[in-house]
Amino acid sequence: MSASQGLNDCSRGYATQLDDQDRLRHLRKEFIVPTKADLKSKTLVNSASNSENDDQPCIYFCGNSLGLQPRRTSERIISHLTSWAKKGVYGHFTPHEDSNLPPYLHVDDIAAKLMAPLVGALPEEVALMQTLTANLHLMMASFYRPTEDKYKIILEGKAFPSDHVVESQIRHHGFDPKEAMVLIEPENSGSPTISTSHILSIIEKHASSTALILLPGVQYYTGQYLDIERITSYAHNLGLTIGWDLAHAVGNVSLQLHGWNVDFAVWCNYKYIDSGPGVIGGLFVHSRHGEVDLSTRQDGGAGFRPRLSGWWGGDKATRFGMGSDFVPIPGAPGFQLSNPSVLDLTAVIASLEVFALTSMAAIREKSIALTSYLEDLLLHAPAAVGLDEKGLPYQIITPSNTAERGAQLSLLLKPGLLEGVMKALEDAGVVVDERRPNVIRVAPAPLYNTFTEVWEFVHIFKVACLKAQNGRANGGQEVIALKGQDEKGWAQIK
Numbered sequence: 001m002s003a004s005q006g007l008n009d010c011s012r013g014y015a016t017q018l019d020d021q022d023r024l025r026h027l028r029k030e031f032i033v034p035t036k037a038d039l040k041s042k043t044l045v046n047s048a049s050n051s052e053n054d055d056q057p058c059i060y061f062c063g064n065s066l067g068l069q070p071r072r073t074s075e076r077i078i079s080h081l082t083s084w085a086k087k088g089v090y091g092h093f094t095p096h097e098d099s100n101l102p103p104y105l106h107v108d109d110i111a112a113k114l115m116a117p118l119v120g121a122l123p124e125e126v127a128l129m130q131t132l133t134a135n136l137h138l139m140m141a142s143f144y145r146p147t148e149d150k151y152k153i154i155l156e157g158k159a160f161p162s163d164h165v166v167e168s169q170i171r172h173h174g175f176d177p178k179e180a181m182v183l184i185e186p187e188n189s190g191s192p193t194i195s196t197s198h199i200l201s202i203i204e205k206h207a208s209s210t211a212l213i214l215l216p217g218v219q220y221y222t223g224q225y226l227d228i229e230r231i232t233s234y235a236h237n238l239g240l241t242i243g244w245d246l247a248h249a250v251g252n253v254s255l256q257l258h259g260w261n262v263d264f265a266v267w268c269n270y271k272y273i274d275s276g277p278g279v280i281g282g283l284f285v286h287s288r289h290g291e292v293d294l295s296t297r298q299d300g301g302a303g304f305r306p307r308l309s310g311w312w313g314g315d316k317a318t319r320f321g322m323g324s325d326f327v328p329i330p331g332a333p334g335f336q337l338s339n340p341s342v343l344d345l346t347a348v349i350a351s352l353e354v355f356a357l358t359s360m361a362a363i364r365e366k367s368i369a370l371t372s373y374l375e376d377l378l379l380h381a382p383a384a385v386g387l388d389e390k391g392l393p394y395q396i397i398t399p400s401n402t403a404e405r406g407a408q409l410s411l412l413l414k415p416g417l418l419e420g421v422m423k424a425l426e427d428a429g430v431v432v433d434e435r436r437p438n439v440i441r442v443a444p445a446p447l448y449n450t451f452t453e454v455w456e457f458v459h460i461f462k463v464a465c466l467k468a469q470n471g472r473a474n475g476g477q478e479v480i481a482l483k484g485q486d487e488k489g490w491a492q493i494k
Contacts, residue, residue: 010381018451031068031448033057036429058429063445067274076350107345114352120256124331131281135266142307144212152210157183213242217249223398223408229260252406275351280344290331310337366446368402377458408443420468
């Protein structure tokens with residue numbers, strides 16, 4: 001039974017049936033879900049509970065911003081700290097029979113091998129290093145090679161601020177961002193999404209003067225999943241280099257970066273990868289760009305693609321020889337700078353071990369089912385008397401086509417409702433995030449969220465909308481009260 005089949009069954013019991021049939025339901029126990037008391041407490045230990053409801057898990061639909069902590073994260077980190085405490089510098093080279101963590105020298109290799117299947121890459125095309133913005137700069141230092149005639153960078157107009165490092169790169173090369181930055185804006189002022197055909201038209205229009213294209217795999221504001229394969233192919237047919245910011249795509253949607261012939265990509269690992277706030281990021285460099293051929297040095301060449309180099313990207317066979325001649329590791333690891341934080345990589349490995357218990361195909365299948373069910377309930381199911389389905393105080397601005405979205409639905413509220421709705425959700429132990437002035441982003445993560453949580457969220461959200469509407473109409477005074485539930489479990493209003 002698929003979630004979409006339940007359009008006419010909006011009962012809580014149907015949500016329970018979907019959870020019973022969920023092939024990934026066992027993975028929820030791999031994560032620590034905060035309780036409502038945890039969220040309310042002003043201390044980290046001995047959270048005081050004022051009611052039995054406070055002991056219930058919160059509804060955490062914010063994996064697009066910061067994923068929940070896997071239970072094994074603390075185990076892996078303690079193991080690493082123990083190694084450091086007992087072995088010191090020997091930990092760089094000494095394996096231990098009672099730990100599945102490799103010596104520090106090889107932690108980045110293990111992390112890359114675990115990450116590669118999530119992005120559809122060869123292990124040597126992946127490096128876990130730096131952070132998202134730093135990796136964007138590093139990739140642009142290598143792939144943005146402007147000339148007098150070809151100097152423009154095409155990017156999405158509402159790109160996340162990190163993608164606007166392109167402005168500083170343009171200035172660094174002596175060009176004016178007003179002329180060199182081409183922003184792709186929605187063709188329809190009534191919709192914030194961008195059609196693939198419109199993107200391709202902008203690329204074609206500016207192809208003769210463009211040096212680089214940089215686009216998001218999943219747009220952070222709307223949750224739109226761009227057609228990476230088609231856009232990449234189109235760019236290459238015009239002789240253009242294209243890179244992708246996959247901060248909201250990795251661990252969220254199915255990717256085949258090698259097969260799609262993507263030039264480069266960057267991402268963070270604290271959203272759907274669940275590795276912790278500000279943790280080390282990752283990048284992909286297609287194998288054709290990571291080749292090392294020292295024979296070209298005879299003709300004055302470097303033997304490898306230009307880049308900002310660092311010693312950790314050097315050949316391991318000579319890395320500790322302290323020589324002055326830099327020879328990079330073939331592939332993405334050759335773009336590394338300094339030795340990565342083993343503490344960070346340990347947290348990433350712990351998360352990737354959870355992903356290794358399933359597949360991105362299975363994760364994507366559940367994600368589509370979750371958002372389809374969420375969409376159905378938001379648009380069709382009643383939550384309370386007085387909320388007219390034909391006059392809902394919100395609209396979904398994420399594409400309805402499941403192939404064009406990830407795990408996130410963005411809800412555009414009517415003006416003036418955001419603050420009241422967010423306050424009501426917070427009071428009810430629901431975690432989502434807002435993008436002012438009027439958007440709420442809702443992102444059920446397939447690894448740990450359930451269909452019952454989706455049902456409960458819609459119940460709470462629609463009542464919150466009613467309260468916010470009513471309070472606004474009555475000078476901010478909330479006058480709505482509940483009078484129990486109907487036969488399907490939805491709230492009724494007095």
